Amino acid sequence: MKQKTIFTCQKCGSQSPKWLGKCPDCGAWNSMAEETVVKTSHSVRPTGSAQPVPICDVPPQTETRRPTGIGELDRVLGGGIVPGSLVLIGGDPGIGKSTLLLQAMHTLAEEAGKVLYVSGEESASQTRLRGERLGASSKNLLILAENSLEAILSQAAHLKPAAMVVDSIQTVWTSALESAPGSVSQVRESAGKLMLLAKGSDIPIFIVGHVTKDGSIAGPRVLEHMVGSVYIPNGLPCMY
Ligand SMILES: [Zn+2]
Missing domain, CATH: 2.20.28 (Rubrerythrin, domain 2)
Incomplete structure (x- = not known):
């Protein structure tokens, strides 16, 4: 190395x-x-199971947006969650991003099976308390208190959840980089790996991103090129 x-x-x-x-x-x-x-x-490994297919034989994309049951969230998502999408939920700390997502994941868990809520900021018991206050107590709503990107990716690959939340991207760190959690490199690397997971597994992934005092999400241009949409729950959805 x-x-x-x-x-x-x-x-x-x-x-x-x-x-x-x-x-x-x-x-x-x-x-x-x-x-x-x-x-x-970065030696290229011949991994991947994708095979070249004649374009006329590619199965047509069917619209499979799944509503979250939360009106404002469904609206900014264009009707619901798209499989394999990575969506950044941005906003000031304490604005209700975790609450919104916990409710949405509870609804999904009841309808679609296991969902994974990775809590990097709160302990599992704190998240349970928050869930109890919201009535989010589905058996299929799985809480993982973890900060290691490698551990999160491995759990997700094992579980294959119907959807996944990483709360927040600033608390996730990869051992591939020596910089601190929340630094631009860590956020970019973590979001990139989560995007690969989403695309490769069709798991829709929501990442929570706190906006810093100057209005940027861990450096404004870091995530906006990578993610499908940015949603600020205070009424300012920014689509990229
Ligand atoms: Zn700069």
């Missing part, structure tokens, strides 16, 4: 091999943080 030090702007994700006082991309001052990248060998 090779180690490399890079400097990443914590506002926009711009990277530089040397420290800069001012980010050349977004103009922020003193936003560059040192991050060590552990380069795992």
